[in-house]
Amino acid sequence: MELCTQTFTSFLLPNSFISSNKILLLANANTSVFKFNSLKLFAPHDHLFQPFISRYNSFSSPFTVSAASSSSSVAVGTEQDRLPAELKVTETEQLNSTVKLHVEVPPLVCEDCYKRVIAEFMKQAKVPGFRPGKKVPEEILIGYVGRQNVQKATIESILRRTLSHAMTSVTGRALQDSVRIVTKFSEMEETYSSLGSLRYDVIVDVAPEIKWIPDNNAYKNLKIDGDKVLPGFLDSIIGIHRGESKSFPLVFPENWKQENLRGVHAQFNVECKELFYRDLPELDDSIADKLLPGCSTVEQVKDLLLQRCLEVEQTAREQATDNAILDQISKMVEVDIPQSLFEEQGRQLYGANLLEIQAKMKLNEQQLASLSSPKAVNQYLEHQKENITNLIKQNLAVGDIYRRENLQFATEDLVKEVENSVAEFKRQNQEYDEERVKDQVQEILEGAKVLEWLREHVEIQYITR
Structure with missing residues (x-):
């Protein structure tokens, strides 16, 4: 199974987003936001009709x-x-x-x-x-x-x-x-x-019932590993020169993501079209400050670069692990997803995408109205049906694990994160509902707690290339 670095981001938007063009967004758009336990149930006092x-x-x-x-x-x-x-x-x-x-x-x-x-x-x-x-x-x-x-x-x-x-x-x-x-x-x-x-x-x-496959303890026996490149491929092309061709056999491992390739014996033919070289200045202490401001020696530069690379690698590894876990548990549950839940989740994802487009391209009112039309939204729901369905299954599965394992988070964490989110809304002059923000933050903390629990109980194999 492939460990990928894609971030699953679910921005929680009000139900009226499409008609009002008002978007309620959690403060940090670079943070992974999970919506796990947010099934809002009917109350007798709701004027639903x-x-x-x-x-x-x-x-x-x-x-x-x-x-x-x-x-x-x-x-x-x-x-x-x-x-x-x-x-x-x-x-x-x-x-x-x-x-x-x-x-x-x-x-x-x-x-x-x-x-x-x-x-x-x-x-x-x-x-x-x-x-x-x-x-x-x-x-x-x-x-x-x-x-x-x-x-x-x-x-x-x-x-x-x-x-x-x-x-x-x-x-x-x-x-x-x-x-x-x-x-x-x-x-x-x-x-x-x-x-x-x-x-x-x-x-x-x-509320849909979740059925774990093969039983309710399935997630406790979760195993994940991954690799993006066929083992042995990079080693086979190291040292190749421009214009040179190489031919070598490789066998796809039994845990390869594409089932039809597992165990297949393949012959690869590789031709090197061009090699690029960099003309670098002599590496001495005189260029240390230019490489990294504040450094006086090359050794300092190396140490700081190594530290940053390790931090980036650790972050990427943790994110890849979380994504792989979420992807795996979505395959371990059977859920009959209600249409209203599917549409709600799909509109939230569409709203997040639209917000990102608007931030990059500065859409005018006419463009925004066109992209917010029911036709545009329905096309998105149709094209992204599989992705939306998988995300809902992930969310429901994680919410179920949170309840089954009686997980909890510190109250002070909730208070702190709500305060931070509200402060960010105010700083950006955005409208917000404090109760809704609190619900969203709680969902994020619950999701993070489940992933933390799973990382501790899941058998994880990292493949180094």
Whole structure:
């Protein structure tokens, strides 16, 4: 398996990045950022279907009052808002860690929502011939507001009140921002009109389960090694002269990355087209300061250069090790990735790439808008599907190891890194959400702790060339 030096960088961006062009970025763009434990789960108080409701607020009315506003006054949590009757919810498992909930709302609940909507319209309506606050007969009020408008408002009120109750069976598993009501509003209107009850289907992505191959202890037996160059190749061409050709046989090792080449006997023919030489000045203490400012002797230059090279080599080796570990564990897990999770991760990566392009090329507003378009993003998601999928598998696997091994990091480390990140945001005059920054830093520290644990428990073989 190849130890590569590529850095896996995942910048954590707000979900609204594509539409708002506002990018929330951790302070140091040169730091590897891992997103391991950030599956945000549904909470009963989340108003998850607000976009669904807003599509039906355009109906006309003699006065300004929307169904969303009328129903929001009763949009309280499950614990506070007890329904007058039980819902019937049927759960069906779907592909890609998705669950379908078929919700049947009994007439008693629908009637209660209807009364609340009428009461809300009664408060806001200014019906000619009736003083403000004066009770308006229901039929007169409905005639003024419009029976269809009252019905739409009632259906939306029912959805607001019942969704969190319907989601009880997937609480703790449902991914935030993945809940969508898929039943057409016209179908709900028809059911409500004819039966006085309501039925609707909800699709929700749930936290995917991770299956380790061959068992849950697979990551504890992880072994990695690597080499980028076929062993013996460099040794075979050392000393070759310009115009000279060499032919030599080599055998690809059994652990070679490309499976179809493992154990293959190959004959290489190499021709040296050109050799380059450097005309260097005489190496003495007189040029020491020019080589490295502050040095007075060549020996000092050699010592400092050696130290720097060792530091670079160590850093590269550690990064290559981390990348090799992450690559290997992604191959050891099976995960049904929800579409919402895939799109979120893909948009974050796309946002990071776009930010890098913008920093290098200074894109104008038109160019930025074009690159931020849904078409551009979807093309990226399609072309990078394999890479995005592998990164998600890495993140989930690492998060699972963090929990299994009961790993922890020091609280003071979290506080310090959050302070540093916030200070960097302020220095660059960037907007930030301190709670979000804290979550991101925590994810990074958890990921670093897992990699540290794996390096201590993984059998690693370094190949020196």
